Amino acid sequence: MLKIKKNIAISDSGFVFDPGTGDSYTLNPTGLEIIQLIKSGKSYEEILQEMSAKYEMDGESFERYFYDFTSMLKQMRLTENHGED
Template identity: 25%
Template sequence: MTIPQKLRDLAISETGFLFDPYTGSTFSANEPGLTVLEGLREGLGVADIATRLRESFDVPAAADVERDVGEFVHLLRRSGLVPEEFTA
């Protein structure tokens, strides 16, 4: 997977504060969100990120984690933090 330059350049603090240097926009992410962002920046796919989330957090067995990761990526697209054509 090609990691978009905007995602590489996104400033992410340990507190979950995100800064887009291209637009000056700022965002907040919670710990699972940060885990997804870190996974995307490592070039992981949805399945690998979902696995990491299951390992890192107390996730109910019935939860559709892959779908949640997809929704988070959609949110990144909508916020202009990854290109429209980006898929994990």
């Protein structure tokens, strides 16, 4: 399960700050929503259900977006892995 590191600060406006590196990022509203769902401990399936219902997006499109987004989070070292990805 993918988790956002505990020390990562995320504002309601989409500003993300990593105090470990001093790096900061800005998320679009959809990215912010997804990172908040990940941070709250929701599984991929729960996130898929919530986002596809809200945005009327098909599962295949969302899956591609989700994995691109989480790959970017991993590259920025904002995540920690526990068990499976």
